[in-house]
Amino acid sequence: EVRLLESGGDLVQPGGSLRLSCAASGFSINNYPMTWVRQTPGGGLQWVSTITATGTTYYADSVKGRFTISRDLSKNTLLLQMNSLRAEDTAIYYCAKRGFLDLTYYFDYWGQGSMVTVSS
Amino acid sequence: EIVLTQSPGTLSLSPGERATLSCRTSQHLSRSFLAWYQQKPGQAPRLLVYAAVSRATGIPDRFSGGGSGTDFTLTISRLEPEDSALYYCQHYESSPFRVTFGPGTKVDIK
Numbered sequence A: 001e002v003r004l005l006e007s008g009g010d011l012v013q014p015g016g017s018l019r020l021s022c023a024a025s026g027f028s029i030n031n032y033p034m035t036w037v038r039q040t041p042g043g044g045l046q047w048v049s050t051i052t053a054t055g056t057t058y059y060a061d062s063v064k065g066r067f068t069i070s071r072d073l074s075k076n077t078l079l080l081q082m083n084s085l086r087a088e089d090t091a092i093y094y095c096a097k098r099g100f101l102d103l104t105y106y107f108d109y110w111g112q113g114s115m116v117t118v119s120s
Numbered sequence B: 001e002i003v004l005t006q007s008p009g010t011l012s013l014s015p016g017e018r019a020t021l022s023c024r025t026s027q028h029l030s031r032s033f034l035a036w037y038q039q040k041p042g043q044a045p046r047l048l049v050y051a052a053v054s055r056a057t058g059i060p061d062r063f064s065g066g067g068s069g070t071d072f073t074l075t076i077s078r079l080e081p082e083d084s085a086l087y088y089c090q091h092y093e094s095s096p097f098r099v100t101f102g103p104g105t106k107v108d109i110k
Helices: none
Strands: A003-007 A018-025 A034-039 A045-051 A057-059 A067-072 A077-082 A091-098 A107-110 A114-118 B004-007 B010-013 B019-029 B034-039 B046-050 B063-076 B085-094 B097-101 B105-109
Touching: A003 A091, A003 A107, A018 A034, A018 A091, A018 A114, A034 A067, A034 A077, A034 A107, A034 B097, A045 A067, A045 A077, A045 B097, A057 A067, A077 A091, A107 B046, B004 B085, B010 B019, B019 B034, B019 B085, B019 B105, B034 B063, B046 B063, B063 B085
Parallel strands: B010 B105
Antiparallel strands: A003 A018, A018 A077, A034 A045, A034 A091, A045 A057, A067 A077, A091 A107, A091 A114, B004 B019, B019 B063, B034 B046, B034 B085, B085 B097, B085 B105
16 A cells, blocks of 8 residues: 655744655655645645656756755655745645656645744 | 636535536646646545546546646536535646646535
């Protein structure tokens, strides 16, 4: 059974850093693109970052240069290092697995989410 | 950048009725790049439809996706009380790489 479990969310001051983890089970993250999506307090879903099976990374313009997506393959875990955090980064962060269909991106499994609050 | 517009903002219907949700895109899309999700309060989004018309595993057949070009639809043929939720469409662009979600449609079952 595929499972994704996020951790690492916290209250952090503006300008601070945080690292989110997403422990995967039931499949190898080495074989699938993995993505972080966040949901703001207003409710909208925003794509944050994707890492492909080959390790290529992509970022939304709003986080480029501040966030870094990576994988710890030995632990089958997806990571998101977030630096220079801003109030507008406050959101629930979900990790998601891409579906099996190649050449497109949709997300067939999601974690339960990890809350990040940026506030002084 | 492709913009997704969902309508209506809220749909209030009775059990057994048919719901038609719209996702309009600012540019022509390949069907392969359009998906639909359901989200209930306190839960993560759940994949309903991918590649515009393919139902995800375990999704009841009362959910169906359709459309092409710039107009896509999610139809719930016979509403049940548990269908009360937010519904999002999602698109993928390859160059530059970008994933975009629509603003969502709220479905209330009276």
